[in-house]
Amino acid sequence: MAASVRDARLRIGRPPVGAGCAPEGMGAMPEGMGAVPEGVGATPVLTQQLINGVVLGSMYALIAQGYTLVFGVLDKLNFSHGEIFMLGGFLCLAALALGAPLVVAVLLAILVSGLLGLLVEFVGFRKFRSRDAHVTAALSSFAIGLIMIDLSQKIWGTEPRALDLPAGLQAATIRILGTDVVLLRLGVLAVALLLMLVLHLVVTRSRLGRQIRAVAESADKAALFGIDVTRVNQKVFFIASAMAGLAGAAMALRTGYASTDVGFTFGLKALAIMAIGGMGDLRGALIGGLLVGVVEAVAFNFGLGQLADLLVWLFMIAVLLWRPSGLFGSSLSRETRA
Secondary structure, eight states: OOOOGGGGSSBOOOOOTTTTSOSGGGOSOOTTOSSOOTTOOHHHHHHHHHHHHHHHHHHHHHHHHHHHHHHHHHSOOOTTHHHHHHHHHHHHHHHHHTTOOHHHHHHHHHHHHHHHHHHHIIIIITTOOSTTOHHHHHHHHHHHHHHHHHHHHHHHOSSOEEOOOOTTTTTOEEEETTEEEEHHHHHHHHHHHHHHHHHHHHHHHSHHHHHHHHHHHOHHHHHHTTOOHHHHHHHHHHHHHHHHHHHHHHHHHHHSEEOTTHHHHHHHHHHHHHHHHOTTBHHHHHHHHHHHHHHHHHHHHTTOGGGHHHHHHHHHHHHHHHOTTOTTSSOSOGGGBO
């Protein structure tokens, strides 16, 4: 297919509200990112903070890759994506409250989030495919996100809700480089990285990935080759929303709370990560997410927690001044693009 501006899309490749805090006020300090405990050396604490940053960054990356996947195919932003992330935590909370095992609760959050993505695609994007419908689709998805927030607050309230987690889940630790690391955080990191690896393989080496890349290049030309563009769009929304639901469930498990405030905060961060990594670049979303998480962790380690949000946006501006197309905006080959 002829090269076009869409070649640049879909290549592989306040600190979070309530992240690790007590529910009162849902303060801005991510879990584990605080002052150095008395008697603890600086090096172990820095190691702990970096691990926290990587774990947090992996969740940022999951959300950003969902944004990126939709943007690469439709050239439009789904502004309800952050709210699906938020609902992932509440879906996990509801399943646990009904007595479901933890694994079943997470899988249910992933499945329902994916189905919500199909609903968003049908209501907010299917009728707005033309190139001049960017604003219409954006406003439509934004309105859907507001509806999700309002319904969530009516069902679960505006205050953070504690999850009914198995005893000891957040207390089990393992010692790494002289630092005790919560096993749950390592599990979240492992699952997030595994899922992003699977997405990379799907986009680059599967039949569905070839169809996604064809639609991202030109939906009209893809249709001429017999590709069902609507079905591809549905699959993209399902995958992206399922990833957001998993990230939301992981955040709720990591902090022990689900909150209606986190969707907007994480959604904005994910947009910044897209710009840092390169718009439409999956590997850029991964690297950008991890970098943002580490930037926040280092800020807290050096007593700059109140400036963590500001530092993230300054980091984005610095990257864009250096490389206006993002870190991976023009450095990848055609074979790794979708």
